[in-house]
Amino acid sequence: MQHDGSGRIVVQNLSKHFGPVAAVQNLSFEVRPGSVTGFLGPNGAGKTTTLRMLLGLVTPSAGVATINGRPYHQLGNPAQVVGAVLENEGFHPKRSARNHLKVYAAAIGAPDQRVEEVLGLVGLSGAADRRAGGFSLGMRQRLALATALLGNPQVLVLDEPANGLDPEGIVWLRNFLRAYAREGRTVLVSSHLLSEVEQTIDQVVIISHGVTRYYGPLDQLRSSQQSRVLVQAADPNALVKALQEGGFTQVEPTPDGRVAVLGATRQQIGDLVAKAGIAVYGIEEERADLEKLFFQLTSPQYAGMPQQPYGGPPQQGGWGPPPPGYPPQQQYQQAPPGYQQGHGGWGGQG
Numbered sequence: 333m334q335h336d337g338s339g340r341i342v343v344q345n346l347s348k349h350f351g352p353v354a355a356v357q358n359l360s361f362e363v364r365p366g367s368v369t370g371f372l373g374p375n376g377a378g379k380t381t382t383l384r385m386l387l388g389l390v391t392p393s394a395g396v397a398t399i400n401g402r403p404y405h406q407l408g409n410p411a412q413v414v415g416a417v418l419e420n421e422g423f424h425p426k427r428s429a430r431n432h433l434k435v436y437a438a439a440i441g442a443p444d445q446r447v448e449e450v451l452g453l454v455g456l457s458g459a460a461d462r463r464a465g466g467f468s469l470g471m472r473q474r475l476a477l478a479t480a481l482l483g484n485p486q487v488l489v490l491d492e493p494a495n496g497l498d499p500e501g502i503v504w505l506r507n508f509l510r511a512y513a514r515e516g517r518t519v520l521v522s523s524h525l526l527s528e529v530e531q532t533i534d535q536v537v538i539i540s541h542g543v544t545r546y547y548g549p550l551d552q553l554r555s556s557q558q559s560r561v562l563v564q565a566a567d568p569n570a571l572v573k574a575l576q577e578g579g580f581t582q583v584e585p586t587p588d589g590r591v592a593v594l595g596a597t598r599q600q601i602g603d604l605v606a607k608a609g610i611a612v613y614g615i616e617e618e619r620a621d622l623e624k625l626f627f628q629l630t631s632p633q634y635a636g637m638p639q640q641p642y643g644g645p646p647q648q649g650g651w652g653p654p655p656p657g658y659p660p661q662q663q664y665q666q667a668p669p670g671y672q673q674g675h676g677g678w679g680g681q682g
């Protein structure tokens with residue numbers, strides 16, 4: 333049966349157990365053409381196992397993974413549909429890059445001319461006659477990518493492709509993958525570091541211990557992380573009152589006695605306290621930190637929490653269970669008790 337040519341990757345309720353180890357649990361997500369999707373999670377999260385199931389190298393315990401609507405082994409001409417780079421791929425050390433590519437090109441019926449094209453695409457033309465055994469890790473990554481590109485595939489699946497690349501190589505890879513997606517192709521790229529792929533990806537699937545923690549557009553994840561303005565005031569209660577009167581309702585105390593205001597700028601707060609005549613000793617903006625959120629989402633503490641409290645794996649734009657302390661447990665949507673009387677301390681304690 334023919335595949336549908338859609339360029340779509342669909343992972344549906346995918347699970348894999350290795351004996352007692354649940355490597356992947358009920359994972360679901362979709363990758364559409366024209367986008368780069370980051371598949372993120374710490375070491376051991378289940379990324380490689382998932383990609384190996386997608387590529388027909390590991391049999392799922394449950395669920396399905398398809399490319400163009402078919403499991404990998406049912407794609408008639410897989411090299412033209414999907415190109416993949418998995419971790420620790422070996423090259424014959426004595427074979428030159430060009431000869432390595434010629435062997436693979438012959439195996440999938442690609443012409444020798446394609447070998448020269450892919451060498452150019454990955455920037456290895458100048459090193460084509462050097463033995464792969466002498467290549468740096470970064471050059472080996474490029475050669476592996478060139479091999480994946482031989483069939484001019486619609487879909488690219490790359491496991492930790494930034495490993496071993498120097499900063500220049502990372503920028504090169506980012507531009508390459510974005511251009512590839514702009515051609516209407518599909519790119520799925522795994523990493524254990526959000527910062528490494530943050531500028532490359534449009535969509536993100538974050539997993540930890542084989543379970544989805546977040547699945548959706550990166551922008552949405554970013555905008556969920558509001559910056560906060562931290563204010564140290566002589567009279568926090570008066571400050572909270574003024575903030576709420578000024579329409580800043582997302583106000584919370586910090587452990588060090590400051591008042592955190594969400595959805596505000598330093599300037600807005602500065603103007604407000606000046607107008608209200610409130611003495612403040614400091615106004616500081618705390619920038620949203622995506623890396624911190626990623627760490628929280630994938631931390632072991634978080635992984636120990638009940639799974640899927642919302643009844644199933646997250647849909648697109650959806651979350652797994654909230655990370656600890658998120659949203660903050662102490663949040664003054666209304667004035668803290670005690671302050672309305674004009675006396676008593678912060679939260680009615682003083």
Ligand SMILES: Nc1ncnc2c1ncn2[C@@H]1O[C@H](COP(=O)(O)OP(=O)(O)OP(=O)(O)O)[C@@H](O)[C@H]1O
Pocket residue numbers: 350353354355373374375376377378379380381382524
């Ligand atoms: N063949 C196997 N036999 C037994 N356990 C396995 C096997 N392959 C993977 N695992 C286990 O499954 C879990 C997920 O591993 P996997 O390699 O998929 O994670 P990963 O997210 O790719 O991590 P890394 O970046 O370290 O490769 C780990 O606990 C790992 O030890």
